[in-house]
Amino acid sequence: MWRRVTSVSHLTFAHKSTVNKNACTFKCWESFTTEIPRKEKTTYQRAKTPFITFVLGGPGSGKGTQCMKIVENFGFTHLSAGELLRREIASNSADGIMILNTIKEGKIVPSELTIKLIQKEMELSDNYKFLIDGFPRSEDNRKAFEQIFGAEPDVVLFFDCPEDEMVKRVLNRNQGRVDDNIDTIKKRLKVFTALNLPVVNHYLEKGKLYKINGVGTVDEIYKQVHPVFSSFHFEQVRV
Numbered sequence: 001m002w003r004r005v006t007s008v009s010h011l012t013f014a015h016k017s018t019v020n021k022n023a024c025t026f027k028c029w030e031s032f033t034t035e036i037p038r039k040e041k042t043t044y045q046r047a048k049t050p051f052i053t054f055v056l057g058g059p060g061s062g063k064g065t066q067c068m069k070i071v072e073n074f075g076f077t078h079l080s081a082g083e084l085l086r087r088e089i090a091s092n093s094a095d096g097i098m099i100l101n102t103i104k105e106g107k108i109v110p111s112e113l114t115i116k117l118i119q120k121e122m123e124l125s126d127n128y129k130f131l132i133d134g135f136p137r138s139e140d141n142r143k144a145f146e147q148i149f150g151a152e153p154d155v156v157l158f159f160d161c162p163e164d165e166m167v168k169r170v171l172n173r174n175q176g177r178v179d180d181n182i183d184t185i186k187k188r189l190k191v192f193t194a195l196n197l198p199v200v201n202h203y204l205e206k207g208k209l210y211k212i213n214g215v216g217t218v219d220e221i222y223k224q225v226h227p228v229f230s231s232f233h234f235e236q237v238r239v
């Protein structure tokens with residue numbers, strides 16, 4: 001069972017670049033000193049430590065689709081930032097109208113609000129493996145996350161997909177999303193290039209980025225994704 005802690009000052013996160021060790025309150029994430037093995041056959045030993053994966057890519061690049069397969073195979077908890085924001089709109093919360101207008105314009109919701117929703121879901125979960133899909137969308141998102149959580153992601157997946165393919169997929173999605181129309185898609189693509197690509201480059205420079213070719217069938221793409229996680233030796237739900 002998780003044990004709620006009120007202070008995390010005794011916890012040690014894996015990354016030397018941790019920004020603020022006292023900033024977040026999580027369930028029992030105990031001390032560890034092991035560096036993350038990359039592509040090595042080493043048993044993963046951080047069962048009570050959060051394993052955070054950021055899932056990046058343009059609108060319609062396939063983030064949500066591939067997250068479902070990772071959940072199925074590796075037992076992650078999938079937190080889609082966009083989905084949490086849409087849920088907030090649906091719940092008629094005080095911020096609902098502002099979020100709706102921001103999404104319609106393809107712009108970015110204030111970081112603190114999105115992070116609050118992500119943090120709440122993580123605290124409610126008994127899992128320690130999280131896929132945070134569609135976050136960080138901007139350098140401001142990224143820096144605010146590091147400040148509030150006092151930690152960096154373990155893995156960053158980036159689904160690289162040409163714009164024409166992304167537009168085609170979004171227009172065919174048919175889920176009734178207010179932003180799945182050509183005007184908003186054009187705006188989202190501009191925001192993606194201006195604000196999200198700098199985040200991608202940041203993690204590339206830090207050596208944390210796994211760039212995935214987002215063109216092909218869902219299974220072809222997943223074949224590139226699977227080895228990223230199998231190298232960490234989690235207990236697999238299904239092979």
Ligand SMILES: Nc1ncnc2c1ncn2[C@@H]1O[C@H](COP(=O)(O)OP(=O)(O)OP(=O)(O)O)[C@@H](O)[C@H]1O
Nearest residue numbers: 058059060061062063064065169170173216217218
């Ligand atoms: N490899 C693929 N080939 C064809 N269609 C795909 C592929 N992957 C996903 N799709 C479809 O494209 C649409 C967009 O995929 P998905 O919702 O996973 O993208 P996303 O990156 O989460 O987008 P958004 O950022 O807008 O939430 C969906 O209808 C999905 O079924």
Ligand SMILES: Nc1ccn([C@@H]2O[C@H](COP(=O)(O)O)[C@@H](O)[C@H]2O)c(=O)n1
Nearest residue numbers: 081082102103106107108109134135137
């Ligand atoms: N970090 C984020 C993530 C999303 N948004 C807003 O939600 C829209 C939909 O997001 P999807 O990931 O589901 O495509 C997105 O266009 C943004 O308006 C956000 O503000 N911050």
Ligand SMILES: [Mg+2]
Nearest residue numbers: 063064080082
């Ligand atoms: Mg999505």
